[in-house]
Amino acid sequence: MPHFFFNKKVILLLVGMVFLVALISFSLRDRTNATLPEQIIKDTVGVAQSLVAKPANYINGIFNNIDSLLNTYEENKRLKARLEDFAVVQAEATDLKSENTKLRELLNKSESLKAFNPIHATVIARNPDQWEEKIILDKGSSHGVEKNMAVMTAKGLVGKIILVTPFTSEVELLYTNNPNYRVSAMVLGEKEAYGLIEGFDEERNELIMKRIDSSLTVKEGEQVVSSGLGGIFPKGVPIGEITEVSTDDFGLTKMAYVKPSADFSILEHVVIAKRTSTVVDGSDGNATNEDLSNPQKKASEEEAE
Amino acid sequence: MVRFLIPSVAVLLFLLEPEFAMLSPIEMKGDIYYLVPRFLILYLIFISIYYSRQRAVMYGLFFGVLYDVFYIDIIGLYSVLYPLICFLAGSIVKVIHQHLVVTTTISVILVAILEFILYQFFYLIDFTAIPLADFLRSRLLPTIIANALFLMILGWAFKYLINARVLQRAREVS
Numbered sequence: 001m002p003h004f005f006f007n008k009k010v011i012l013l014l015v016g017m018v019f020l021v022a023l024i025s026f027s028l029r030d031r032t033n034a035t036l037p038e039q040i041i042k043d044t045v046g047v048a049q050s051l052v053a054k055p056a057n058y059i060n061g062i063f064n065n066i067d068s069l070l071n072t073y074e075e076n077k078r079l080k081a082r083l084e085d086f087a088v089v090q091a092e093a094t095d096l097k098s099e100n101t102k103l104r105e106l107l108n109k110s111e112s113l114k115a116f117n118p119i120h121a122t123v124i125a126r127n128p129d130q131w132e133e134k135i136i137l138d139k140g141s142s143h144g145v146e147k148n149m150a151v152m153t154a155k156g157l158v159g160k161i162i163l164v165t166p167f168t169s170e171v172e173l174l175y176t177n178n179p180n181y182r183v184s185a186m187v188l189g190e191k192e193a194y195g196l197i198e199g200f201d202e203e204r205n206e207l208i209m210k211r212i213d214s215s216l217t218v219k220e221g222e223q224v225v226s227s228g229l230g231g232i233f234p235k236g237v238p239i240g241e242i243t244e245v246s247t248d249d250f251g252l253t254k255m256a257y258v259k260p261s262a263d264f265s266i267l268e269h270v271v272i273a274k275r276t277s278t279v280v281d282g283s284d285g286n287a288t289n290e291d292l293s294n295p296q297k298k299a300s301e302e303e304a305e
Numbered sequence: 306m307v308r309f310l311i312p313s314v315a316v317l318l319f320l321l322e323p324e325f326a327m328l329s330p331i332e333m334k335g336d337i338y339y340l341v342p343r344f345l346i347l348y349l350i351f352i353s354i355y356y357s358r359q360r361a362v363m364y365g366l367f368f369g370v371l372y373d374v375f376y377i378d379i380i381g382l383y384s385v386l387y388p389l390i391c392f393l394a395g396s397i398v399k400v401i402h403q404h405l406v407v408t409t410t411i412s413v414i415l416v417a418i419l420e421f422i423l424y425q426f427f428y429l430i431d432f433t434a435i436p437l438a439d440f441l442r443s444r445l446l447p448t449i450i451a452n453a454l455f456l457m458i459l460g461w462a463f464k465y466l467i468n469a470r471v472l473q474r475a476r477e478v479s
Contacts, residue, residue, distance in 0.1 A: 023381035027373075028430060034378075041374040049375075052320040060327075125323035127376035130330070130339050131427045134376070136323075163378070170378075177434060202435060205337055266327055 039165040043140075046124060046168035050138045053124040057268055113228030113235035116273040119144060121151075123267045124168070133173035135159075135267060140167040148232050150273040156238040156261035157183070157226055158270060169272075174207060174239075175200050175264060184230030185209055185239055187256075188223045191216060197224075197239065197258065204257060207240060212254040218245050224258050234275050307470045311352070312364070314466065318344040319368055323376075338447040343416045346387060347456055348463055350394040350412045354403065355467040358395025365391040386422060390415050409460050413453045420445055 034042060068075070104112075121137040139145050141164045149161045151171045163170040172181065174197065183197040187209075195212040212218055222242050228235025240258040248255045325342040332338075345368055353361030369384035377383070394415055401407060424440050427433045435443075 020381045020385055024379060027378060027380045038374050038380075041371060045371055045375045048316075049320055049323065052317075052324060056321075056324040123327075125376070126326045128322040128326040128342050129377065129423060130326060130341055131423065131432055132377065136375075177432060202439075205332075265330060265332075 034163060034165055042165045043167045046136065046138065046140075046165070049136070050122070050124045053122065053138075057122070060266070060268070112276075115276040116150075116234040117276060119272040119274060121145075121169075121270055121272055123270060126267075133159075133175045133264075134162075135171045135173065135270075137169045137171060137270065137272070138167070139272065140165050140169050142166045144274065145169045145272055146274070150226070150233040150237065150275070151270050152237050152273060153262050153267065153270055155263065156240065157233065158262050158264070158267065160232060161272065171270075173264060174260060182230070183233060183239070184227045185224050185258075186227040187212070187218050187242065188225060189216075189218060193218050194227055194229070195254075195256070201257065206243060207258040207260055209242075209256045209258050210248060210253065212256065214247070214252065214254050216254075218242060218254060218256055220244065224256075232275070234273050237273070307466070307473050310466060311356075311470055314463075315345060315348060315364055315368065318348055319371065337443060339444045340451040341420065341444070341448045342455075343419070343448070343452050344455060346390060346416060346419065347412050347452060349387065349391050350415055351408065351460070351463040352467060353391040353395040354398045354408050354411075355464060356471060358392065361391035361395060362388040365389075382423075382426065386419055390419055405460060405464055408464075409453070409456050412456060412460075413449055416452055417445060417449055420448055 119139055121139040123135050124138045125136040127134045127136075137145075137151075145161060145164055147161055147164055151158045151160060157174065159171045159173040159176075161169050162172045172178065174181075174183070177199065179199065181199075185195055185197050187193040187195070193212050193216040195209045197207050198210045200207045209224060220242055224239045224242060226233040226235060226237045226239060238261050240260040242256045243259050244257040246255060247253070322342045322344055325340075325344075329340040330337045331340065346365075349361050349365050349368070352364065365387035366384060369387035370380070372383040372387070373380045394411065397411060398408070401411075424433070424444070
């Protein structure tokens with residue numbers, strides 16, 4: 001009988017395996033919030049991480065400064081050439097801006113899809129194994145960050161917030177294999193063309209824009225910006241530039257490869273955009289046909305029936 | 306002093322990993338290479354080989370849980386793989402000679418195994434779709450080279466530190 005359970009270690013191993021599979025399958029489900037122990041660990045590590053990240057960013061900054069110092073002459077020449085155009089563009093922009101506000105007042109329409117409140121954040125970590133494209137920021141729900149907010153740099157859109165704890169938040173980058181990750185985008189051509197950024201091509205290292213109406217012409221070199229229609233991202237955030245246009249899988253719509261304008265490899269300071277107009281709350285991409293902006297209303301309607 | 310130095314180095318390496326990860330991926334002649342820093346597990350392997358297998362497994366469990374929760378949100382992945390790798394390292398070293406070159410080679414091979422298991426796992430759950438050949442070329446090879454370089458630079462320091470602790474403990478016992 002004592003040898004019936006032939007080895008205590010084997011039993012322990014089996015129990016461990018079952019526990020492990022249960023844990024992994026629990027954490028693989030689509031979770032919207034981190035559990036309390038997870039939040040505590042995330043916040044604690046986050047604080048320690050930001051202590052290390054600050055000197056690291058400082059050293060990184062020194063190297064960047066040296067790098068830009070070496071290119072000063074070339075850059076100066078180029079910038080001087082562009083400065084002349086800049087004055088003209090700026091005058092035009094202020095003119096258009098004032099005209100825009102006047103017209104808005106005339107229409108009595110103050111809400112804009114473009115408007116957002118910026119929250120500045122520093123990148124404190126990037127998951128080192130780099131299988132999922134995630135970065136972790138040092139601002140969390142106590143600073144007003146919420147799930148699904150857009151994250152961008154000065155150059156363009158980077159990703160969106162997927163998980164928030166009191167002092168950290170996690171960003172899923174545009175470079176992702178997640179099929180539910182879509183960004184409503186538009187091409188700034190002669191006529192605006194709308195489409196969706198869906199996934200990215202790993203070989204070309206470029207984003208893929210799908211579902212562009214085939215009757216519209218989309219050309220190489222045209223700019224792609226977010227359209228603000230998806231309900232999450234503010235309007236007009238630059239995404240990238242079209243490098244190639246072809247037809248979709250079924251030939252009904254067009255698709256385009258988009259070279260992202262933001263540099264994803266070294267991210268330091270980002271801006272979290274809190275959209276001022278109504279944000280569609282709920283998960284985007286489950287295709288459930290539910291009224292996402294008003295979940296309670298729908299439930300009460302069902303009860304009434 | 307040395308007693309606290311060993312865990313603090315582990316914590317430091319844990320916090321430094323993502324900073325180094327920000328340098329990757331690098332682009333070279335149109336190809337993208339990913340360098341995954343695996344400093345912590347290399348250090349834990351050294352602890353397992355030169356100090357105590359049991360201690361290394363415990364550190365592995367602790368940092369594995371932290372890694373899971375903070376970075377990848379799949380609890381149970383690193384918290385199993387880290388202790389497993391430490392256990393393997395401690396077991397292998399019982400049958401071979403403990404020369405620094407040999408242990409360095411073993412450590413790098415174990416990291417390659419870790420990386421490969423992770424690839425298989427993420428492939429299984431559809432987080433990645435890259436074919437095996439691409440994985441070997443753009444991820445595994447650069448990662449191994451980078452980590453081997455790291456170990457060549459700092460491996461002797463790890464060994465020195467751990468030996469100091471072993472001597473200290475021997476003195477305490479006697």
